[in-house]
Amino acid sequence: MSVEVSGADVGDALNRLRVASGVSLAFVGVVESTERLRLRHFSGSTVGALRDVPVVIGHGLGGKVVSMSRPLVVDDYLRTPRITHRYDRVIAAEGLKAMAAAPVIVERRPVAVLYAALHTNDPIGGRTLDSLAAEARSIEQSLVRRAALAAIVEESALQDRVAEAFAKIRQLAADIDDPRVTAELIDLSDLLRGATGVASEVSLTRRELDTISLAALGYSDARIAEELTLTRYTVKSYLRDAMRKLGASNRREAVMLARRSGLLA
Numbered sequence: 001m002s003v004e005v006s007g008a009d010v011g012d013a014l015n016r017l018r019v020a021s022g023v024s025l026a027f028v029g030v031v032e033s034t035e036r037l038r039l040r041h042f043s044g045s046t047v048g049a050l051r052d053v054p055v056v057i058g059h060g061l062g063g064k065v066v067s068m069s070r071p072l073v074v075d076d077y078l079r080t081p082r083i084t085h086r087y088d089r090v091i092a093a094e095g096l097k098a099m100a101a102a103p104v105i106v107e108r109r110p111v112a113v114l115y116a117a118l119h120t121n122d123p124i125g126g127r128t129l130d131s132l133a134a135e136a137r138s139i140e141q142s143l144v145r146r147a148a149l150a151a152i153v154e155e156s157a158l159q160d161r162v163a164e165a166f167a168k169i170r171q172l173a174a175d176i177d178d179p180r181v182t183a184e185l186i187d188l189s190d191l192l193r194g195a196t197g198v199a200s201e202v203s204l205t206r207r208e209l210d211t212i213s214l215a216a217l218g219y220s221d222a223r224i225a226e227e228l229t230l231t232r233y234t235v236k237s238y239l240r241d242a243m244r245k246l247g248a249s250n251r252r253e254a255v256m257l258a259r260r261s262g263l264l265a
């Protein structure tokens with residue numbers, strides 16, 4: 001699953017984290033590769049020194065969080081021995097002291113780091129850590145939902161393209177007089193249909209399948225008749241017979257049942 005982290009994914013979580021915990025700055029580092037993350041999204045008091053700063057994995061607070069795949073807290077960023085100090089200059093420019101960070105993990109891989117920071121040396125308390133963990137999980141869930149929806153849309157678009165190719169091949173087979181070429185086109189359409197992996201218990205005639213495949217593209221009876229060089233009455237007859245065999249009450253249901261039965265690609 002490919003995951004891209006945008007401001008829309010993290011904006012609400014950052015605001016909730018800052019309000020619930022009382023930290024002065026909440027921000028996100030987006031993992032760009034196996035070598036680095038980049039600080040991109042902010043909520044709270046900032047002079048802009050951190051914006052778009054690249055962080056090498058393993059270095060600084062966020063880089064270490066990614067390498068460990070677990071949260072980390074430092075009471076004084078500039079003095080702690082728990083991290084490297086490659087980014088002290090920008091942290092000092094922001095005036096940040098106590099900080100905590102948690103990984104955002106999707107499919108067992110860190111895709112971002114969520115930070116909570118204070119401009120004082122006050123210790124990061126349990127309320128902040130709880131809020132940090134909760135909002136990291138919230139971002140994870142948002143990313144998974146968006147990726148799943150994108151996959152569904154992509155699969156649906158692919159199915160539509162395959163259905164169109166299937167119908168066009170059937171139509172071309174009906175228009176060609178050469179029996180050998182026609183047989184090869186029918187075999188090709190069967191390959192597309194076989195990609196569903198479903199065996200059908202319903203048997204449709206060639207013309208019934210041709211008409212139902214064009215109906216699946218949303219064609220009207222008149223257009224199906226034009227495409228197949230048939231009369232509208234004949235098209236209606238084929239569709240009625242196909243619906244009867246499939247046990248459908250209308251063409252939309254017939255298309256759905258034909259796909260479910262593996263008759264259509």
